[in-house]
Amino acid sequence: MNTVAEIAGAEASAMAEYKGILQRLLDNRPSGTRQRLALALGKNRSFVSQITNASYAVPIPAPHIETIFEIVHFPPLERQAFLAAYDRAHPGRLQRSQTGRRIRTATLHVPDLGSEERNRRLDQMLTDVAVQMARIIEDEK
Incomplete structure (x- = not known):
């Protein structure tokens, strides 16, 4: 049986995993991608730093994921790995988000x-x- 601490640890590990995927992709994108991402999300660059750094417990809001995929140009395998880790970190959050209105850039x-x-x-x-x-x-x- 999983304890609350074990579940929290697994979720934190999964969050670090999806943030790591995003950070690696951003590090390999042209200069200005972080700023474009911040603008597309309606946030400032410090928010982008927080959602890409595993040291911060700030989760990526589910409604922002499609915009992130579009701006950062996620390859299919990285997209699958990101979504799997995101779902482990935040069970059910993706499904709830997808019932809302989609946004576009x-x-x-x-x-x-x-x-x-x-x-x-x-x-x-x-x-x-x-x-x-x-x-x-x-x-x-």
Whole structure:
């Protein structure tokens, strides 16, 4: 019989496993992928650091998984291994998440404003507008 401590240990190990898969893939992607991921998730880069570092007990929210797969370009085998570890770490969470509305990423081409700070502020503003629009649409249903 599994004790609560054994179950918690197995879940923590599985979380470390899926975070490790994500971290390895991100480390092999072009510069800027973490920033693109943060923008697509509507989060900041520190959130991406937390969800890729096994030292942090911050789980990846299930609704973010498809966006992560898309931005990071998960190969099929890594996707399967990630999903298996995620399901072991958070039993049933994937199924509950999949009953909700799917999201997609839209790419906008905007002018370069000439400074990293101004570009970041514009990107954040556009992300915020998209999130607010989605909330309005959901509220109407």
